[in-house]
Amino acid sequence: MCFNYTITTNQFHGSIYRKPLSKNRICLHEEIMKLHYKGWGYTRIHRHLLKNGFEIGKSKTTVDLIIKKIKKRKEVLSQPIIDGIGNFRVEMIEF
Numbered sequence: 834m835c836f837n838y839t840i841t842t843n844q845f846h847g848s849i850y851r852k853p854l855s856k857n858r859i860c861l862h863e864e865i866m867k868l869h870y871k872g873w874g875y876t877r878i879h880r881h882l883l884k885n886g887f888e889i890g891k892s893k894t895t896v897d898l899i900i901k902k903i904k905k906r907k908e909v910l911s912q913p914i915i916d917g918i919g920n921f922r923v924e925m926i927e928f
Contacts, residue, residue, distance in 0.1 A: 835922050841915040850906040861887055862903055869900055 854862070864887065868878045875896040882889045882896070889895055 835920075835924050836918055837920040838918050839916065843909065843912055844914070848909060850909045857888065861889070862899070865896060865899055866903060875900065 861882070864882065865878055868881060869875075873881070876893045879889065879893045879896045
């Protein structure tokens with residue numbers, strides 16, 4: 834009895850999104866997303882982060898880029914693994 838097993842996943846591809854984040858980056862990302870979900874704009878978030886001593890780039894658009902990367906990371910890491918068994922057949926093998 835023979836069959837094909839097919840698996841579709843991105844886990845075999847080395848991605849920058851699989852690299853673990855440092856503790857200060859995780860804290861920064863959590864603060865940014867908390868404020869983003871409250872409806873704050875990236876300029877206001879940037880001012881808040883600077884005022885509260887977070888290490889963030891000088892440009893206000895840095896926060897916007899971080900938000901985009903966080904969303905992309907979440908999208909990539911939450912992709913499902915699709916697998917299945919198919920094409921069952923019986924083959925006679927003679928020795």
